[in-house]
Amino acid sequence: EPLSVEEKNGEIEIIWKEEPPHKSIFPVSWLLNHAYDPSPQQPEEQKILWDRAWLDAHPPKKYDIHSCPEDVWMSQLFTLGFTVLKNINPDNLDDFISSIGPIHATEYGRFGELKAMPNSTDIGQSLTGHALALHTDRCHVHEPRLVQVLYCVDNNASGGESLLVDGFRIATDFHQNHQDYFQILAKTPLQFQDFDPMRGYFFSRKTPILELDWEGKVAGIYFSRKTCNWNIPFDELEAFYEAYSAFCRYLKDPIYEYRFRLEPGDCLLAQNFRIIHGRTAYDPLSGHRHLRWATIAWDYINARQNFEMLKHLYLMEN
Ligand SMILES: [Fe+2]
Incomplete structure (x- = not known):
């Protein structure tokens, strides 16, 4: 008093x-x-839920790592969920990623390679250059929310364009038009699994396709046919498949698709919990397509952004 x-x-x-x-x-x-x-x-979250028409009207550019200030490309990562940087030397890739946040190592190590490999059982590395259907990575592992870093070492084969869709935009439209289906995808847990005999791991994780936050908004999307084990109780199957196939129709609708080509030295950063990605087929006999990937926990990028926006308050006090 x-x-x-x-x-x-x-x-x-x-x-x-x-x-x-x-x-x-x-x-x-x-x-x-x-x-x-x-x-x-906390700074206001600023998201733009995009579709193809929005991107046609506001074409994203590739930001030159040497001249673009970090806050410019970082801002796009927050608003659109992805950003592409160019002119990164492969020798500087580790330093560049580590300057944003510590590399989140996986069973592949700090970096993974994505290129045609003889005898590979991974469709992404097959010698046939198959298309990769839209998916999110690592649904089968309990991990923090990740940013996927895809660096293009080489890409002179015909085909092999990158595909992105904004999962949050699709989920928003899906919710608006199919509230019952939306609830099914948000409440039915699926078992995602990955059996890795080479390294001796069998990963398993249960999560619904649509993860909601405490306000009921979509906070994460887990979508991977490759690792999904359809273990749904029989009496729920029919309703689930109706909802699932309706959601797939949204995913496949070209009105949501962003298609572009990664050139050597380009680096795509995408929120793995929001952006659903894939690639078109390519012809491995026509040239090489070699991507190097890594991941960073989103918390670090978010924390960096918060630091830049709020440091004036806290530094002033010390
Ligand atoms: Fe992927």
Whole structure:
């Protein structure tokens, strides 16, 4: 309980009714920076839920790593869920990624290679250059939300274009038009599995395709036919497949698709929990297609952004 409150010289001075009384002095600027309404603690999330028409009207560019300020391409990663940088030397890739956040190692190590390999059992590395249907990565592992980093070492084969869709945009439209199906995909857990005899792992994780946050908004999308084990109870199957096939029709609809070509030195960063990705088929006999990939926990990128936006408040106090 204050005995007195007085403002002078840009400060509020309060004498507290205590034995003995004590005095607090708060700079007005500090109080305003820490006001509860509106909360200054977290920057507003700014997302643009895009489709092809939106991208046609606002074509994303590839940002030159040597001249583009980090906050510019980073801002696109937050708004659109992906960004593409160009002119990265392969020798500098590790340093570049590590400058954003620590590389999140997987069973493949800090980096994985995506290229045609003889005898590979992974469709992404087959000698036939198959198309890769839209999917999100690593649905079968309990991991933090990740940013997928796809670096193009070489790409002179015919075909092999990259495909992206905004999973949050699709989920929003899907919810608007099919609320019942949306609920089914948000509430039916699926078993995602990956049996890896070479390294001796059998990963398994249960999650619905649509993960909701505490407000009921879509926070993550888990979509991978390759690793999904359809273990749905028989009496739920019919309704589930109706919902699932309706969702697939949205995914396949070209009105949502962004198609582009990664050139050597390009690096795609995409939120794996939002952006669903794939590639068109390519002809491995016509040339090489070699991508190198890594992942970073989204928390680090989010934390970097928060730091840049809020450091003036905290550094001022120290
Ligand atoms: Fe993938």
